[in-house]
Amino acid sequence: MVYFNNAATTYPKPAAVYEAMDEYYRNNAGSLGRGGKEMKSAGTLVADTRQLLKELLHTSLHEVIFTPTATLALNMIIQGLMKRPVKNVYITPFEHNAVTRVLHAYADKINLRILAVNKDCSFDLERIGYQFADCQPDLVIMSHASNVIGVITPVAEVFALAKKYEAITVVDMAQTAGLVDFDIAKAKCDFAVFAGHKTLYGPTGISGFLMNPDVELPTILYGGTGIDSANQDMPKDIPARYEMGTPNMVAIAGLHAALMKLKENNISSYYWQEQDNRKHLLDVLNNYDFVRLVGINNNLDYVGVVSFIIDGISSDSAGQLFSRLGVELRxxxxxxxxxxxxxxxxxxGTIRTSVGIYTNEEDLLRLNDSLYYIKSNL
Amino acid sequence: MVYFNNAATTYPKPAAVYEAMDEYYRNNAGSLGRGGKEMKSAGTLVADTRQLLKELLHTSLHEVIFTPTATLALNMIIQGLMKRPVKNVYITPFEHNAVTRVLHAYADKINLRILAVNKDCSFDLERIGYQFADCQPDLVIMSHASNVIGVITPVAEVFALAKKYEAITVVDMAQTAGLVDFDIAKAKCDFAVFAGHKTLYGPTGISGFLMNPDVELPTILYGGTGIDSANQDMPKDIPARYEMGTPNMVAIAGLHAALMKLKENNISSYYWQEQDNRKHLLDVLNNYDFVRLVGINNNLDYVGVVSFIIDGISSDSAGQLFSRLGVELRxxxxxxxxxxxxxxxxxxGTIRTSVGIYTNEEDLLRLNDSLYYIKSNL
Structure with missing residues (x-):
C-alpha cells in the first residue's frame, strides 16, 4: 500500500511524534489542572505547545485554544459569532463541510455570499471590492488552501479589503498550518484554525484555533475547566473559557514533538519538500492522456493536493481500482x-492524490504502475 | 510520586493500551471513511469497539456515538434536547459542571429541580415519586456515581419512576462505565455517557454515548462526515449524524485494547479489585483522627473515590502539602x-483520593507516610 491521502491525514508522522506519545503516556497520568504536582509538567507542556504555535504563525497577539478537531474549532468560532449580530457572510467556493454545514444551520439568519473567483481559480480582488461595497461583510471565512485542488488563496489581500468594513476574519489553515509560512497578524486574521494531524504532522485528537482576544466570541459549549469551578458560567479567561473537559495530553505531547521537529527543520524545508513531491506527482499524472487534471493554474501557488478525473471511469470505480492496485487515495x-x-x-467528484513531506520515489513508481495498468485495461 | 487521582483519569493504563496505540499509529494512517483500502481495517476496528461497548452495557438496542470527551457528549445530548419542548429537568445533587454548566446556559428556558436525596446520601424514592407527580419530569439526568464522594446512585429505580411520565433519561457513567456492571437497557436509560480515559482504562481523546435511537436528538454540531457529503444537513444515519470531523483512530485503537482486556478479565474482577483498594484506602484514612471523611454511608455502594477534610488545614494547603510529599490527589x-x-x-471543597485497579501497597504506604508526617507537624 502506498499512501496518497495526506490531505485527509498526513502519514507517517515523524518518529519523534510516536516516541513522544508513547513515552509521555507511559510515564504521566497528565490530567492538566486536575491534579497536584502532575499539573506542573503537563501545564508546562501545554504552555510550550501554545508558544510554538504562536511562533509558527508569527503572532504574539493571538491566544491559542485547543480543541479535539478543527471541525469543532470551526463550530465554536462560527456558531459563537452567530450569537452576535452577524448578517453578511462571505466564503470562498472552496470551503469544507466543516464550514458550509455549520453556516447552513443558520441559513435563515445570514446572507451567505461567495467571494468572486475566476474560472481559472484566481481571486478577482477588484470584483471582491465591489461585492464588499455592495453588501458590507460582517464575517469572511477563507480556506487557506483548497482540500480538493490545493490552490492557495489570497487570504491577506481579501482580509485587507474586508477589514475596511471591520469584518471579522477567519482562516481555515487545515491544509496549510506548518507547511505554508504565514503571518496571521499581518494578514489581519481574527481567527486561524489548525488541524494537528494534517500539515502539522501531529496526531489526531488535537487541533484548535488562534484568536484575536479583542474579538468577542460567545461560548457554545460548556463544562468543567478545572478552574473557577464554583462559577456556573464558563470562566472569563481565555483559553479556559473555550477549553472544557479533560485535555488530550497524550495528543498534546505528540503535537509538541511535531512542532519541535518542524522548528528544527524549518517550515520552508517542509514546504519545498512537498512542492518537490507535488512536481513529481504532476509529472507522473501528466504521462497519461486519459488523466484530466482539475483546477490547475500555473500562475497560482498550490499545496500538494491534486485532483483529476479519468475519462470513461467514474471516480468511485477508479477509487476501487486504485485500492485494489495498492494505492491509497480518496x-x-x-x-x-x-x-x-x-x-x-x-x-x-474527483480522484484526489495528495503528497506529504515523506512521499518517496517508490510511492510515485507504484502510482505510475497503477496508472499504466489502468491505461492498458481501458 | 504515587497516584491517587484516578477519578480524573485512570493511571496507569493496561500495557496493552499503550502497545495498541503505538503499533496502530506507526502502521496505519487510519483516516476512517476518508481513504481507500485503509477504510476497511479502520472501519472494522471502530465497529468492533462499538460492539464491545454495547456488550459491556448489556444492550442491543442502543447506538454507540463516539465523541472526543464525555463533556462534549453531554453537550450534544443536553443542548440537542433543549431544541425540543423540554421544560422540567431533574438532576442529582452530585452532577458535574459538564451537566450543570450546560443546563445553566438554558436557565431561562427550563425549570431545574434537584432529586430528593437525604443528608446521608441515600435517595428518597418516595419523595422523588411525589416530586415527579407534582412537577412532571421531561428530562432526568443522573451521575451514576459521584466524582466527589464515589456514591453509586439508584439510577434504575429513579428512571423507572421517571418513565411513568415518559421522561427522557440520561445517565453519566464517567465514573462507572467498565467498572460497575450495569444494564442500560433494563435501567431504561435513553442516553448513557462514558469517558474512555476513566474507568474504561482507555486513552484520553475518546469518549461518547450510547443512545436509544427512538429518541429524537437534534444536532448541535456540524461538519464533514466522510459520507453523504453533498447533503448540507447532517446525514440522517446514526452514528454519522453525530460524528463530524476526523475520528481519533489512535485513541479508538487504545480504547479497543482496553475493552478487550476488560472482557478478558471480566468487569467483576475490576470492580472487586477497586473495592478492595477502596477498603485499604479507608483503612489508611481511618488511622488518623484529624481526617474527617465526607459523605460516607455504610449502607450504600461506592466506587473508589473518597473525599475528606483535615481540621485546621484548607483543602488547597493540604493539596500543596501532599504534592510536596509525593502524593498526587486533587x-x-x-x-x-x-x-x-x-x-x-x-x-x-475537599481533599479527594481516588484509587484504581492498579493502586498498590506501596501507594497506600506512601499515603500513610504523608498523613503521618502531617499529623506530626499539625
Missing part, C-alpha cells in the same frame, strides 16, 4: 461539494 | 460545586 466530493460545483465536477 | 470543588453545597463542604 475519491468523491472530499466533504467539499461547493468546490466541485465551482469546478464543474459535481456530483461525481 | 483538592477543591472537583468541577462539582453543587455536590459540595449538598455535602456542606462549599466553597472550600
Amino acid at each position: 475519491t468523491g466530493l472530499h466533504c467539499a461539494p461547493l468546490a466541485h460545483e465551482f469546478l464543474g465536477t459535481y456530483p461525481a | 483538592t477543591g470543588l472537583h468541577c462539582a460545586p453543587l455536590a459540595h453545597e449538598f455535602l456542606g463542604t462549599y466553597p472550600a
Whole structure:
C-alpha cells in the first residue's frame, strides 16, 4: 500500500511524534489542572505547545485554544459569532463541510455570499471590492488552501479589503498550518484554525484555533475547566473559557514533538519538500492522456493536493481500482461539494492524490504502475 | 510520586493500551471513511469497539456515538434536547459542571429541580415519586456515581419512576462505565455517557454515548462526515449524524485494547479489585483522627473515590502539602460545586483520593507516610 491521502491525514508522522506519545503516556497520568504536582509538567507542556504555535504563525497577539478537531474549532468560532449580530457572510467556493454545514444551520439568519473567483481559480480582488461595497461583510471565512485542488488563496489581500468594513476574519489553515509560512497578524486574521494531524504532522485528537482576544466570541459549549469551578458560567479567561473537559495530553505531547521537529527543520524545508513531491506527482499524472487534471493554474501557488478525473471511469470505480492496485487515495466530493460545483465536477467528484513531506520515489513508481495498468485495461 | 487521582483519569493504563496505540499509529494512517483500502481495517476496528461497548452495557438496542470527551457528549445530548419542548429537568445533587454548566446556559428556558436525596446520601424514592407527580419530569439526568464522594446512585429505580411520565433519561457513567456492571437497557436509560480515559482504562481523546435511537436528538454540531457529503444537513444515519470531523483512530485503537482486556478479565474482577483498594484506602484514612471523611454511608455502594477534610488545614494547603510529599490527589470543588453545597463542604471543597485497579501497597504506604508526617507537624 502506498499512501496518497495526506490531505485527509498526513502519514507517517515523524518518529519523534510516536516516541513522544508513547513515552509521555507511559510515564504521566497528565490530567492538566486536575491534579497536584502532575499539573506542573503537563501545564508546562501545554504552555510550550501554545508558544510554538504562536511562533509558527508569527503572532504574539493571538491566544491559542485547543480543541479535539478543527471541525469543532470551526463550530465554536462560527456558531459563537452567530450569537452576535452577524448578517453578511462571505466564503470562498472552496470551503469544507466543516464550514458550509455549520453556516447552513443558520441559513435563515445570514446572507451567505461567495467571494468572486475566476474560472481559472484566481481571486478577482477588484470584483471582491465591489461585492464588499455592495453588501458590507460582517464575517469572511477563507480556506487557506483548497482540500480538493490545493490552490492557495489570497487570504491577506481579501482580509485587507474586508477589514475596511471591520469584518471579522477567519482562516481555515487545515491544509496549510506548518507547511505554508504565514503571518496571521499581518494578514489581519481574527481567527486561524489548525488541524494537528494534517500539515502539522501531529496526531489526531488535537487541533484548535488562534484568536484575536479583542474579538468577542460567545461560548457554545460548556463544562468543567478545572478552574473557577464554583462559577456556573464558563470562566472569563481565555483559553479556559473555550477549553472544557479533560485535555488530550497524550495528543498534546505528540503535537509538541511535531512542532519541535518542524522548528528544527524549518517550515520552508517542509514546504519545498512537498512542492518537490507535488512536481513529481504532476509529472507522473501528466504521462497519461486519459488523466484530466482539475483546477490547475500555473500562475497560482498550490499545496500538494491534486485532483483529476479519468475519462470513461467514474471516480468511485477508479477509487476501487486504485485500492485494489495498492494505492491509497480518496475519491468523491472530499466533504467539499461547493468546490466541485465551482469546478464543474459535481456530483461525481474527483480522484484526489495528495503528497506529504515523506512521499518517496517508490510511492510515485507504484502510482505510475497503477496508472499504466489502468491505461492498458481501458 | 504515587497516584491517587484516578477519578480524573485512570493511571496507569493496561500495557496493552499503550502497545495498541503505538503499533496502530506507526502502521496505519487510519483516516476512517476518508481513504481507500485503509477504510476497511479502520472501519472494522471502530465497529468492533462499538460492539464491545454495547456488550459491556448489556444492550442491543442502543447506538454507540463516539465523541472526543464525555463533556462534549453531554453537550450534544443536553443542548440537542433543549431544541425540543423540554421544560422540567431533574438532576442529582452530585452532577458535574459538564451537566450543570450546560443546563445553566438554558436557565431561562427550563425549570431545574434537584432529586430528593437525604443528608446521608441515600435517595428518597418516595419523595422523588411525589416530586415527579407534582412537577412532571421531561428530562432526568443522573451521575451514576459521584466524582466527589464515589456514591453509586439508584439510577434504575429513579428512571423507572421517571418513565411513568415518559421522561427522557440520561445517565453519566464517567465514573462507572467498565467498572460497575450495569444494564442500560433494563435501567431504561435513553442516553448513557462514558469517558474512555476513566474507568474504561482507555486513552484520553475518546469518549461518547450510547443512545436509544427512538429518541429524537437534534444536532448541535456540524461538519464533514466522510459520507453523504453533498447533503448540507447532517446525514440522517446514526452514528454519522453525530460524528463530524476526523475520528481519533489512535485513541479508538487504545480504547479497543482496553475493552478487550476488560472482557478478558471480566468487569467483576475490576470492580472487586477497586473495592478492595477502596477498603485499604479507608483503612489508611481511618488511622488518623484529624481526617474527617465526607459523605460516607455504610449502607450504600461506592466506587473508589473518597473525599475528606483535615481540621485546621484548607483543602488547597493540604493539596500543596501532599504534592510536596509525593502524593498526587486533587483538592477543591472537583468541577462539582453543587455536590459540595449538598455535602456542606462549599466553597472550600475537599481533599479527594481516588484509587484504581492498579493502586498498590506501596501507594497506600506512601499515603500513610504523608498523613503521618502531617499529623506530626499539625
